[in-house]
Amino acid sequence: MNQKFETLIIGLGPAGMAAAIKLAQQGVHVAVVDENPEPGGQIYRQPPGDFVIEDKSFLGVRYRVGQDIIRQFNQLRDKITIFSETTAWGFFEGTTMALEHMGHIELVEFDKLILCEGAMERSIPFPGWTLPGIMTAGGLQKMIKYQRLLPGKRFLLSGASPLQLSVAASLVKDGAEVVALCEAIRIKDSLKLMPEIIRQKGLFKEAVSYLFPVLKKSVPILRPYSVISASGDNRIREATIARLDEDWAPIAGTERTFEVDTVSLGYGFLPVARLARLCGCAHVYDPVLKSWKPETDIFMQTSVANIYTAGDSSGVDGADLAEVEGRIAGTHAAAELGKISMDERDRQFKSLFHTLESIKRYSKVLNRVFSPRSGLFTIMEDDTIVCRCERITAKEVFAGIEKGFRNINEIKKTRVCMGPCQGRTCESIVTELMLQKGIPIEDIGHMTIRPPITPMPVFMFEEYAHSL
Numbered sequence: 001m002n003q004k005f006e007t008l009i010i011g012l013g014p015a016g017m018a019a020a021i022k023l024a025q026q027g028v029h030v031a032v033v034d035e036n037p038e039p040g041g042q043i044y045r046q047p048p049g050d051f052v053i054e055d056k057s058f059l060g061v062r063y064r065v066g067q068d069i070i071r072q073f074n075q076l077r078d079k080i081t082i083f084s085e086t087t088a089w090g091f092f093e094g095t096t097m098a099l100e101h102m103g104h105i106e107l108v109e110f111d112k113l114i115l116c117e118g119a120m121e122r123s124i125p126f127p128g129w130t131l132p133g134i135m136t137a138g139g140l141q142k143m144i145k146y147q148r149l150l151p152g153k154r155f156l157l158s159g160a161s162p163l164q165l166s167v168a169a170s171l172v173k174d175g176a177e178v179v180a181l182c183e184a185i186r187i188k189d190s191l192k193l194m195p196e197i198i199r200q201k202g203l204f205k206e207a208v209s210y211l212f213p214v215l216k217k218s219v220p221i222l223r224p225y226s227v228i229s230a231s232g233d234n235r236i237r238e239a240t241i242a243r244l245d246e247d248w249a250p251i252a253g254t255e256r257t258f259e260v261d262t263v264s265l266g267y268g269f270l271p272v273a274r275l276a277r278l279c280g281c282a283h284v285y286d287p288v289l290k291s292w293k294p295e296t297d298i299f300m301q302t303s304v305a306n307i308y309t310a311g312d313s314s315g316v317d318g319a320d321l322a323e324v325e326g327r328i329a330g331t332h333a334a335a336e337l338g339k340i341s342m343d344e345r346d347r348q349f350k351s352l353f354h355t356l357e358s359i360k361r362y363s364k365v366l367n368r369v370f371s372p373r374s375g376l377f378t379i380m381e382d383d384t385i386v387c388r389c390e391r392i393t394a395k396e397v398f399a400g401i402e403k404g405f406r407n408i409n410e411i412k413k414t415r416v417c418m419g420p421c422q423g424r425t426c427e428s429i430v431t432e433l434m435l436q437k438g439i440p441i442e443d444i445g446h447m448t449i450r451p452p453i454t455p456m457p458v459f460m461f462e463e464y465a466h467s468l
């Protein structure tokens with residue numbers, strides 16, 4: 001007999017935790033699922049197992065902010081069923097989610113589903129980008145902060161994201177050499193952020209806490225610059241950067257080469273909405289994020305009845321907004337389940353909507369300023385790999401477009417997006433290449449997804465079949 005819950009939440013970042021807290025407080029029979037052992041999501045990630053980080057200041061301002069919501073969540077643990085180290089991989093019959101835990105399948109049923117899958121880092125290919133030693137900024141930050149690992153000695157950072165400064169600060173505090181921090185946005189564009197940063201006092205303090213150690217170590221901050229190629233034998237040895245024009249295309253003759261052993265790439269985030277797609281939720285294309293995202297109303301309700309999505313999976317707006325959206329989804333679900341009256345829901349919404357608007361004003365400016373411009377996608381060459389799983393190059397994608405493939409699901413005939421990650425990394429890149437060839441986004445569409453949404457051990461299905 002499958003377990004059944006009034007509400008099932010996928011993801012225990014700020015959005016999922018906020019929704020779970022709201023629901024548990026209203027007496028809803030709620031369960032939460034997350035791949036990680038502890039709540040926190042990407043931003044408030046907890047150190048693994050018995051691993052203790054004594055100097056908590058190393059985890060940054062944000063870590064301290066996160067302790068508050070984690071504490072609230074932990075206080076309600078006895079009212080919440082927690083599926084930790086568990087992956088949600090399939091959605092069946094409209095009300096059943098398939099989970100995997102330690103190689104075993106479990107099916108759970110729900111009345112309401114809140115998807116808080118978070119975000120992932122955007123990849124932008126360039127010649128040599130698949131060499132060992134080249135990694136995403138968030139991945140690098142995770143190693144430094146939570147595993148206390150420094151994967152190299154001489155680092156070059158390149159991207160267009162506030163995360164870059166936070167990673168640079170962690171690196172220099174840990175004694176690494178940062179040869180340059182290349183930022184694609186121009187100073188005049190960063191200045192557009194100033195009024196909002198000053199208005200949000202916490203943000204100002206956070207930004208200064210990252211900038212100070214970077215300036216103290218005299219890390220060269222080069223803008224508008226980006227890495228354009230990397231070379232090495234079995235790992236990166238050299239990285240070349242170039243100045244960017246207004247469209248973020250490299251300007252010939254401005255190249256500089258650095259000897260490095262690690263390159264960090266921070267070109268922002270994309271919503272992760274694999275389950276929302278699997279559940280059949282309608283999506284819209286966001287030209288600023290350069291990504292599809294689930295369509296929601298103000299209550300975070302998707303186009304499918306009883307399914308909500310909150311946080312970065314519904315549009316990348318940061319941890320503070322994720323928390324507010326989680327509370328909105330939780331409050332609305334509790335009202336629909338009859339645990340609070342609609343009047344009480346509306347009373348609670350008043351202050352939530354007010355906070356939401358104020359954070360959205362800032363995140364809108366932030367997303368617009370850091371939105372990658374099309375010149376960045378011209379850095380790749382014909383033989384640059386676009387799809388890492390299937391080793392498909394840009395040339396092969398262009399050949400597919402010339403053959404007449406105008407839809408992202410058709411172009412999979414070239415085997416692009418057909419590997420184990422099901423296009424998780426390369427869908428956004430291929431979409432951009434198709435857009436640049438003049439295909440309208442409505443024709444390109446988004447990829448269909450099938451369960452399991454992530455690779456799963458085959459024996460698990462055999463074992464399950466035998467148990468029936």
Ligand SMILES: Cc1cc2nc3c(=O)[nH]c(=O)nc-3n(C[C@H](O)[C@H](O)[C@H](O)COP(=O)(O)OP(=O)(O)OC[C@H]3O[C@@H](n4cnc5c(N)ncnc54)[C@H](O)[C@@H]3O)c2cc1C
Pocket residue numbers: 010011012013014015016033034035036040041042043044062086087088089116117118119120121138139141163166269272275310311312313317318319322
């Ligand atoms: C790598 C990375 C590093 C970041 N670093 C910073 C930073 O330094 N500063 C900053 O301000 N912002 C940072 N961000 C952005 C910030 O993390 C988000 O804005 C914020 O965490 C959004 O909260 P959320 O609840 O929407 O999602 P998240 O915090 O991302 O939480 C989503 C959770 O859902 C889980 N999940 C997803 N799919 C499944 C599934 N199918 N089954 C089970 N569990 C699932 C994930 O494991 C994760 O724990 C980072 C984002 C990423 C991706």
